[in-house]
Amino acid sequence: MDATGVKGDDTRAVSLQVRDLSKSFYGVAAVDEVSFDLVSGEIHGLLGENGAGKSTLCSMLAGLYRPDSGRMLLDGQTVHLRSPEDAATLGIGMVYQHFRLVERFTVAENIVLGRGIGVGRQARRDVERRVHELGEEYGLAVDASRAVWQLSVGERQRVEILKQLFRGARVLILDEPTAVLAPHESDRLFEAVRRMADAGHAVVLVSHKMQEILGHTDRVTVLRRGRNVGSGETAAQTHAALAAMMFGSELAGVGSDVEHSSRSPGPTVLKVSDLRVTGDHGRAAVDGVSFEVRRFQIVGVAGVAGNGQRELHEALAGLRSGVTGSIEIDGHDLSGAGPKARHRAGLAYVPEDRLGTGLAAGLTIEHNMVLRSFDRAPHSAAGRLKARAIRETSGRLVQEFDVRGARDGMPVSFMSGGNLQKAILARELTEDHEVLVAASPTRGLDMSAAETVRGHVRRERSTGRGVLLFSEDLAEVLELSDVVLVMFKGLIVGRFERDDVDVEHVGLLMTGASVTGDEVHRGHEDNQSGIRHRKVSL
Amino acid sequence: MIGRVIVTPRAKPSPLVRAGVPLLSLLVALASGAVILVLTGADPIEVYRTMFDASLNGTAPIERTLTYATPLILTGLAAAIAFRMRVYNIGAEGQLFIGAIAASGLALKLPSTTPKFVMVAVMLLGGAVAGALWAGFAALPKAFFGTDEIVTTLMLNFVALAFMNYLIFGSYSFWRDPSRPVPQGNAIPDSAVLPTISGRLHVGFLIAVALAVSVWLLVRGTTFGFRLRTIGDSPRAARYAGIGVPVATIAVFAISGALAGVAGAIEVSGVTNRLDPKALAIELGYTGIVIATVARMHPLGVLPVAVLLAAVATSGSSMQAIGVQSEVVVLLQGLIFLSVTAGEFFVTNRLGLRPVPRGGPSEPVEALADAGDVPDAADSLRASVGGAL
Amino acid sequence: MHATGTKHSRRRSRSAKLAALLVGVALVAAACGDDDAATTTDDSAAAEQNATTTVEASSPAAAGDFSDLKVVMILDGSIDDGGWNTAHKLGGDAISAAFPGSTVEYVVEIAPGQTATNAFEDAVAADADVVIGTTFYQDDMMDVAAANPAVTFLTWAGFETAPNVGHFDGASEDGRYLDGMVAGSLTESNVIGYAAGFPYNEVNRAVNAFTLGAKAVNPDVEVQLVFLNTWFDPAVEQQAAEALVNAGADVLAHEVGAQVYATVAAQAGGYVIGYTNDWSQIEPEAWASSFLYNWGPYYVSQVQAVVDGTWEPAITFGGLKDGFISFAPYGPAVTPEILALVEAKKQEIADGTFDMFAGPITSNAGVVVVAEGATIPFETRTECCQWLVDGVVGEIPG
Structure with a gap:
């Protein structure tokens, strides 16, 4: 620490031993006597499904939760963390999945926020210089004088990491860091993480993506249902072995199903022409897109979050105002119709936020299961709800879609993400729907739940429906889709048939990185779907 | 011992907790009230006995408590149904006045020979419609322009009060009895007076209870209620x-206003028997908001809360009559109601004690934004109350 | 008053109950000394006069133990309002003083309606011998009275007869006429501002008496009258007071509740006439005068009759001659000359040698409302007035 209070990067050797940590919520053990070791220079993977206890464990390491029992030893000394500040003081820093940055502040301001460092010009210059040095050293370059709102998601993540390094974190915990990144950004992140480890930091990498764990960690600890079910050198592990640990014997052959529709697509079921959507800030979020979805076809929309996908699918569902252009289902124009009319016309919609839009969080599963159909027979007659019919429908859907964790009279918010998603699918995938628009349907779900959801998406195709799938997980889009559309800045900038997909190309289009010029060739309409292309040079 | 209190919501409170905590809160309030009474030189036993005698001990006290509770049940319902849908109608006060004006006007206008059943039905209906229409002045701007209903309903309360005062004090209106030297409303005919059940307790109480059950059924068992809950x-x-x-907003406003309007009509028909601004402007509408809040917007929960508040309120003059200062009476009343209200927090939340190994005051736990790993915690409120215990 | 005063006190006490209690009691205590002197004078006058009322000379009861005697007084506001309710509290104090050992309890903040009915029942349950209601409670308590024939009830401004119910009211116009004389003497602009609440008989009558008094000493005076249609609303009253000053008024009189008239008058360098309140300590320079109700003699005489077993139901309407009206201390601007004029007229009213409503009286609409040689008899004054006397600028709305 120098005279201005600017703290340096601390690369002294460090070791963290976790012994029998436990934490319960409402009597349910989230973390159950977990032990593992962490030393300088290693990247330690923490692998597990959602709900396996990864976040809870990390929250304890970071001082956010206090363990019910168990110990943590830092450099051989038992430590008790009462707050994230305690953890920071001891050199433990966590980078959360959701960033904690003040948009209006500059990078430097965010980094020193709450550190009691002066705001004088000299102090600021010192901070900016130090941030710059750290960035250079680890490959996390970012302009420290820019405001956070001007930064991309990847840059923001770098700011979060720099913040922790700046504060002298020797142990860095990264919670699902790639969830928000495009592929090439992920690669860059892993390079930086490796450099940190080489410099003597100890890094915990939380992930449920097998490839990341296998490709970028030195050791791995697998959690299942709150328990440590195995630790060891990553090099000694195989994909199959780790999967077996993660899922136990419950799930055999996950991910092996890569069957695709053998038949050619049917007639057009969803047709979108020149759709424009005004975003929340008054600017065009979707700037004229046209495409169609045919029966027996999954159309995937790839793109980095914030490029108009949300506005597009909300506009399709009828949830947005400020929409121009036309939307047709089976040839019926629904451009002016509300959400209910679209639903009745055959549109099933899985929204991005499960609690809040997809489900009314504080209400019961029964209520939510008939959210779209409560005012029709058999769920009501002459304005009166038919409790028995509602219970029957709900019970049937819960059974059919294997929704678990619902209890009588309990708000659905107490259920896990996977079950919430299954509940939404159960309600949306009625017998008479024609097309499914699904927005990030597997986001945040554990592997088995995600696979279940993908199964439903595939079944949609095999039963002759059309699917429009939005996902930030490129691998998922590529795995499922017959046609891939790439969105960037409110436009569809690429269209690929399944057999012609070039992953590298898609990744570049998604990030707009190598598009020549900023100009979009608006006049140039390409194939039959009217996709606009940007010129791409590699 | 140094510790920290951790608060977590209960998914479903047990019946024991449901019933036990409010009783315990009541005892705590009475005990701390006793200390205050002793300090002011009063005999707590005598005061509490008087309080109990005046509000709950025997037929007549129960009659008056339930009579007093009647309009409070209705204004409580008015607030509960609206607040439940996040429509913050704090205009029950004014809607009650308008309901009373309409009901008394109808009673004075219709032939006094009209059969009681018809007369009373017309009055209650008239009160309901008038209250609903008055609420409409706030509902339409809210539904279509998003105008803040807290401001509009509050202003409408003042307008309604001024209008009612004008009818009785400010003019020789149709409502005013010109023969009385002190401004008073015209007495409504006998045929417009609600029949009594027992003593002063009139059938308005039964109507209020029936409406509470109806509102509960409406919220629970109809598609309208489904919309409202969603x-x-x-x-x-x-x-x-x-x-x-927007449509649901207008509808809930209308129902809320109608309930308050019926409260006004019942007060005229069952209690004041004339348009009596001073007897009506005793903040029945605002008290309804408190009742609904304590009842956590549950239509049936409004019933016991309104009765409790009425019991506490009606016993006030008895304590003063034995020499307890009015300030102390208000303090005692506030203490009882506050304790029961605060007790509600412990019905819906669970306290846990967490020892802190190292000394010093604790800092609040930072809210966990993303706890996807823990299904239960995703929606939980984590608060840290108190420090050292 | 009653209504005005009570409403006023209720609002104010709710907002700052304890503070108001302390300040109010202190002010009242400070003001009492002077008051009591005036009361005593009026008492002696009352002792000689009681032609039309049942008020008996309130000779203090013979010394004795009255520990069995309990009086409960029920009030609409709090007893520290420095106006209507404080006047009744002083009447209660007179009972306490006259009957050593007796208990007088005050039940405050009781709105008319079922709350009042409950309070009357509670008073009976608390073993009261006499229950006094100080605002219009008649409709709320007649049933309670009928059910409890052994208890005596006294209520303000009622009219329904019952064997154990007596009614009482005070003639504010007697005080108002003299306040008008003070105002008429003090004004230099010949414009007096008058803010009233709602227009009904008692209010109109007081305005008329006030104007007649002012015109008696200053024929050129005009009274700018505004009806505010509120019982108590400091913001509205502030605007009204300022508007009246802007219209040229250099003396402000009022009948609604807030103290703003005193502060506005003081800022304008003018004078303020109170209404059953004493603001001589609040704006000493601007303070001119105010009549006060004086209920002590009536209460004591009634309780005495109950104690003696000679009590009879009656409707008592009392004025200056009955000792019902007294005055706050006059302000420094009221010169000995003015005071002499006022005191002389006070005596004439008390003697019955002066009748303020003797005709001819012309309304401000130019109509002769009381013909030459006619008058408005004291007994039927409460039926007046639905007109405003000549000299009042303003009209009865509606």
């Missing part, structure tokens, strides 16, 4: 479900 829980989910929020 909007109240999540406006976005409601839009997604194709529920028209």
Whole structure:
């Protein structure tokens, strides 16, 4: 620490031993006597499904939760963390999945926020210089004088990491860091993480993506249902072995199903022409897109979050105002119709936020299961709800879609993400729907739940429906889709048939990185779907 | 011992907790009230006995408590149904006045020979319609322009009060009895007076209870109630479900206003028997908001809360009559009601004690934004109350 | 008053109950000394006069133990309002003083309606011998009275007869006429501002008496009258007071509740006439005068009759001659000359040698409302007035 209070990067050797940590919520053990070791220079993977206890464990390491029992030893000394500040003081820093940055502040301001460092010009210059040095050293370059709102998601993540390094974190915990990144950004992140480890930091990498764990960690600890079910050198592990640990014997052959529709697509079921959507800030979020979805076809929309996908699918569902252009289902124009009319016309919609839009969080599963159909027979007659019919429908859907964790009279918010998603699918995938628009349907779900959801998406195709799938997980889009559309800045900038997909190309289009010029060739309409292309040079 | 209190919501409170905590809160309030009474030189036993005698001990005290509770049940319902849908109608006060004006006007206008059943039905209906229309002045701007209903309903309360005062004190209106030297309303005919059940307790109480049950059934068992609950829980989910929020807003406003209007009509027909601004302007509407809040917007919960508040309120003059200062009476009343209200927090939340190994005051736990790993915690409120215990 | 005063006190006490209690009691205590002197004078006058009322000379009861005697007084506001309710509290104090050992309890903040009915029942349950209601409670308590024939009830401004119910009211116009004389003497602009609440008989009558008094000493005076249609609303009253000053008024009189008239008058360098309140300590320079109700003699005489077993129901309407009206201390601007004029007229009213409503009286609409040689008899004054006397600028709305 120098005279201005600017703290340096601390690369002294460090070791963290976790012994029998436990934490319960409402009597349910989230973390159950977990032990593992962490030393300088290693990247330690923490692998597990959602709900396996990864976040809870990390929250304890970071001082956010206090363990019910168990110990943590830092450099051989038992430590008790009462707050994230305690953890920071001891050199433990966590980078959360959701960033904690003040948009209006500059990078430097965010980094020193709450550190009691002066705001004088000299102090600021010192901070900016130090941030710059750290960035250079680890490959996390970012302009420290820019405001956070001007930064991309990847840059923001770098700011979060720099913040922790700046504060002298020797142990860095990264919670699902790639969830928000495009592929090439992920690669860059892993390079930086490796450099940190080489410099003597100890890094915990939380992930449920097998490839990341296998490709970028030195050791791995697998959690299942709150328990440590195995630790060891990553090099000694195989994909199959780790999967077996993660899922136990419950799930055999996950991910092996890569069957695709053998038949050619049917007639057009969803047709979108020149759709424009005004975003929340008054600017065009979707700037004229046209495409169609045919029966027996999954159309995937790839793109980095914030490029108009949300506005597009909300506009399709009828949830947005400020929409121009036309939307047709089976040839019926629904451009002016509300959400209910679209639903009745055959549109099933899985929204991005499960609690809040997809489900009314504080209400019961029964209520939510008939959210779209409560005012029709058999769920009501002459304005009166038919409790028995509602219970029957709900019970049937819960059974059919294997929704678990619902209890009588309990708000659905107490259920896990996977079950919430299954509940939404159960309600949306009625017998008479024609097309499914699904927005990030597997986001945040554990592997088995995600696979279940993908199964439903595939079944949609095999039963002759059309699917429009939005996902930030490129691998998922590529795995499922017959046609891939790439969105960037409110436009569809690429269209690929399944057999012609070039992953590298898609990744570049998604990030707009190598598009020549900023100009979009608006006049140039390409194939039959009217996709606009940007010129791409590699 | 140094410790920290951890608060977590209960998914479903047990019946024991449901019933036990309010009783315990009451005892705590009475015990701390006793200390105050002793300090002011009063005999707590005598005061509490007087209080109990005046409000609950025997037929006549129960009659008057239930009579007093009647309008409070209705204004409590008015607030509960509206607040449940996040429509903050604090205009029950004014809607009650308008209901009373309409009901007394109808009673004076209709032939006094009109059969009682017809007369009373017309009055209650008239009160309901008038209250609903008055609420409409706030409902339409809210539904279509998003105008803040807290401001509009509050202003409408003042307008309604001024109008009622004008009718009786400010003019020789149709409502005013010109023969009385002190401004008073015209007495309504006998045929417009609600029959009594027992003593002063009139059938308005039964009507209020029936309406509470009806509102409960409406919220629980109808498609309208379904819409209302959905909007109240999540406006976005409601839009997604194709529920028209503006229409529902207007409807809930109308129901809320109608309930308050009926309260006004029942007060005229059952208690004041004339348009009596000073007897009506005793903040029945505002008290209804407190009742609804304590009842956590549950239509049936409004019943016991309104009765408790009425018991506490009606016993006030008895304590003063034995020499307890009015300030102390207000303090005692506030203490009892506050304790029971605060007790509600412990019914819906669970306290846990967490020892802190190292000394010093604890800092609040930072809210966990993303706890996807822990299904239960995702929606939980984590608060840290108190420090060292 | 009653209504005005009570409403006023209720609002104010709710907002700052304890503070108001302390300040109010202190002010009242400070003001009492002077008051009591005036009361005593009026008492002697009352002792000689009681032609039309049942008020008996309130000779203090013979010394004795009255520990069995309990009086409960029920009030609409709090007893520290420095106006209507404080006047009744002083009447209660007179009972306490006259009957050593007796208990007088005050039940405050009781709105008319079922709350009042409950309070009357509670008073009976608390073993009261006499229950006094100080605002219009008649409709709320007649049933309670009928059910409890052994208890005596006294209520303000009622009219229904019952064997154990007596009614009482005070003639504010007697005080108002003299306040008008003070105002008429003090004004230099010949414009007096008058803010009233709602227009009904008692209010109109007081305005008329006030104007007649002012015109008696200053024929050129005009009284700018505004009806505010509120019982108590400091913001509205502030605007009204300022508007009246802007219209040229250099003396402000009022009948609604807030103290703003005193502060506005003081800022304008003018004078303020109170209404059953004493603001001589609040704006000493601007303070001119105010009549006060004086209920002590009536209460004591009634309780005495109950104690003696000679009590009879009656409707008592009392004025200056009955000792019902007294005055706050006059302000420094009221010169000995003015005071002499006022005191002389006070005596004439008390003697019955002066009748303020003797005709001819012309309304401000130019109509002769009381013909030459006619008058408005004291007994039927409460039926007046639905007109405003000549000299009042303003009209009865509606």
